[in-house]
Amino acid sequence: xxxxxxxxxxxxxxxxxxxxxxxxxDHPFIITLSTKVAIFAIAGVGLNIALGYGGLISFxxxxxxxxxxxxxxILASQALNYEPLVTWPFEIQGTTQMLIxxxxxxxxxxxxxxxxxxxxxxTGGVYFIMITLAFAQMIYYFAxxxxxxxxxxxxxxxxxxxxxxxxxxxxxxxxxxxFALLIAVLGFSVLLTHxxxxxxxxxxxxxxxxxxxxxxxxxQVQLTAFVISGMITGLAGALYADxxxxxxxxxxxxxxxxxxxxxxxxxxxxxxxGPLAGAALFILLEHLLGGITEFWQFLLGMLxxxxxxxxxxxxxxxxxxxxxxx
Numbered sequence: 001x002x003x004x005x006x007x008x009x010x011x012x013x014x015x016x017x018x019x020x021x022x023x024x025x026d027h028p029f030i031i032t033l034s035t036k037v038a039i040f041a042i043a044g045v046g047l048n049i050a051l052g053y054g055g056l057i058s059f060x061x062x063x064x065x066x067x068x069x070x071x072x073x074i075l076a077s078q079a080l081n082y083e084p085l086v087t088w089p090f091e092i093q094g095t096t097q098m099l100i101x102x103x104x105x106x107x108x109x110x111x112x113x114x115x116x117x118x119x120x121x122x123t124g125g126v127y128f129i130m131i132t133l134a135f136a137q138m139i140y141y142f143a144x145x146x147x148x149x150x151x152x153x154x155x156x157x158x159x160x161x162x163x164x165x166x167x168x169x170x171x172x173x174x175x176x177x178x179f180a181l182l183i184a185v186l187g188f189s190v191l192l193t194h195x196x197x198x199x200x201x202x203x204x205x206x207x208x209x210x211x212x213x214x215x216x217x218x219x220q221v222q223l224t225a226f227v228i229s230g231m232i233t234g235l236a237g238a239l240y241a242d243x244x245x246x247x248x249x250x251x252x253x254x255x256x257x258x259x260x261x262x263x264x265x266x267x268x269x270x271x272x273x274g275p276l277a278g279a280a281l282f283i284l285l286e287h288l289l290g291g292i293t294e295f296w297q298f299l300l301g302m303l304x305x306x307x308x309x310x311x312x313x314x315x316x317x318x319x320x321x322x323x324x325x326x
Contacts, residue, residue, distance in 0.1 A: 004320035008273040015276065016179060023172045031171040032243070033287060037280045038178040039239045044263035044275025045185050046232030051261070052270035053193055054225040055205035059257050060116065060132030063139050064109040064230040066251035068237025071105040073247035074149055076157045096161045098168070098177070101238055109234025110227050117226035121219055133254060140252035154248030161242050168242075178239055182276070185232055189272060192228070201225050233260070262300075266307060268314025277315040 015034060022030035043065055050056040078085045078094025086092040095101060120131040149155045160168045168174050192198050203211040204218040211218050241247045250256065259282070267278030282300070289296035311318050 002320075004271070004316065007316060007320045011273050011276055011280070012183070015280065019172060019175045028171045031175050033283055035171070035175040035178050035243055036240075037276070037283050038175065038182045039236050039243060040260070040263055040279035040283070041276040042178070042182050042185050042239065043233045043236035043260050044267070044279055045182075045189055046229045046234075046236065047260050048264050048270070048275050049189060049192065049232065050226050050229035051264055052274070053198065053205070054201050054222055054229075056121075056222060056226060056229075057129050058120075058132045058226070058229075059129045059254065059261070060120075060134070060136035061230070061233050061260050062252050062254065062256035063116065063132075063136040064113060064233040065237040065240070065256055065260065066136075066139065066143065066247075066249070067109050067112055068105040068234030069241035069247040069251045070143070070149070070155075070237075071108050071234070072101045072161065072238040072241040073155045073157050075101050075104065076159070076161055077149070077155060080157075080159060096159060098161045098163045098242075101161055102235060105234050105238040106231045109237075110231045113227040113230025114223070116230070117223045121222055121226065133257065136252055136257055137254065140249050140254075143249035143252055150248070152249060154246055154250075157241065157245040157247070160245060174243070178243075181235065181239070185235075186272060186276075193272075197221070197224070262304060265304065266314055268316035271314060271316040274314050274316050281315060 015037060019031040019034040022028070022034070043061070046064070047058065047061050050058050050061075075085065075094045076096050079096050080094070083094070084091045085094050116132060116135045120128050120135070123131060143149075144152045160174070162168055163177060166173050166177070168177065193201075200211060200216055200221045203216075204221045208218040211221070237251060240251070263275050263278035263282060265278065266281050267274030267276065271277075285296065285300055285303070289299055307314055313321070
């Protein structure tokens with residue numbers, strides 16, 4: 001067992017232990033914070049596949065986070081209003097079932113990532129960054145001007161979506177669902193990066209010309225990784241909508257894209273548990289420093305600057321050694 005594996009296991013145990021302790025101490029707010037960490041970590045895992053393993057610096061992952069959230073919000077809203085989502089050519093009803101909402105969110109975000117990736121991956125460098133950002137901002141302004149689902153004011157869901165056999169309104173139960181999904185996504189990330197596809201993705205990041213010389217097109221590999229990345233981030237958006245029981249255009253903003261990227265950079269780019277470490281540190285700083293000063297993000301910026309300059313492996317790199325993928 002490597003030192004980094006030990007650190008990863010310790011992080012997973014800590015994330016699980018904190019809400020369990022809060023449950024016994026009757027502190028539901030701590031459980032909610034832990035749930036938020038798990039959800040943000042899922043979003044970070046999604047970006048880490050594109051950024052950490054594929055070298056794709058996307059500043060538009062808020063598009064997928066928001067689409068996942070709105071998919072959950074719209075389906076639940078239509079179900080609660082007893083109105084069909086679509087009436088032609090056949091009727092489609094809304095739903096509050098998580099096992100239906102999640103696949104819908106995954107499919108919508110996958111389709112959006114396919115379109116965005118197919119266009120943006122034909123460029124590189126700063127152009128790729130700006131195109132992904134532009135797509136996210138386009139969807140952001142569309143959501144603001146969409147009065148059917150709240151427009152700029154957002155959309156309230158009122159009731160949390162349901163999971164068969166579980167009371168999702170119970171904070172510890174909802175945390176357990178999010179934690180289980182986080183472990184599943186991390187497990188998928190391990191399988192992906194250690195597969196032949198993962199090796200091809202790493203090669204596309206390091207030396208695309210050599211990958212082309214052996215008959216593999218880097219564009220197809222990177223596009224597939226981008227789609228998978230967008231789908232996982234969209235799943236996090238659906239969970240976040242359920243957590244807050246509210247969605248708004250802010251989920252599409254460049255600020256959200258920046259936060260997801262901060263999770264990955266703080267924890268360690270290309271590190272398996274980097275997004276979890278980064279999300280936990282971000283939420284901890286927000287909770288502790290936010291009560292002291294409204295300028296807590298200045299301190300976060302200073303910390304981020306120090307990590308970029310002196311700890312290129314992020315928090316995981318400091319604890320386990322090494323630099324990760326940079």
